[in-house]
Amino acid sequence: MPREFKRSDRVASQIKREMADLIRVGVKDPELGMVTVSDAELTKDLSVATIYVSFLLPKITPQQCIKKLQGFAPELRQGLSKRLRIRVLPEIRFSYDDSLERGQRMESLLLGLNQAPVELEGDED
Secondary structure (H helix, E strand, O other), X not given: OOOOOOHHHHHHHHHHHHHHHXXXXXXXXXXXXXXXXXXXXXXXXXXXXXEEEEEEOOOOOHHHHHHHHHHOHHHHHHHXXXXXXXXXXOEEEEEEOOHHHHHHHHHHHHHHHHHOOOOOOOOOO
């Protein structure tokens, strides 16, 4: 019977949990606001981990936040090495997750459609 989950998926899930905790405890930068880890993807060979993050109330742009967070990557990777039991620790890369913004924009568009008056063609009095 084949495995239900690939090893890279299981390791990515563990990295996501641990990275969220490490960022919460270890990254103290008020410019970033609150950092949320939304997902982690790992290459098949487990060499690169892409951590998807979003920011709540940042004082700088998301691109600047990613650069600052990338500066913390060596320390976070070291903390991750103490928590995970894998032979080779992946390189850590951060990527901005804009799904919250896209969701809010979609919701506002739908609300706008819902509130717009509907005119039916051929409805003449």
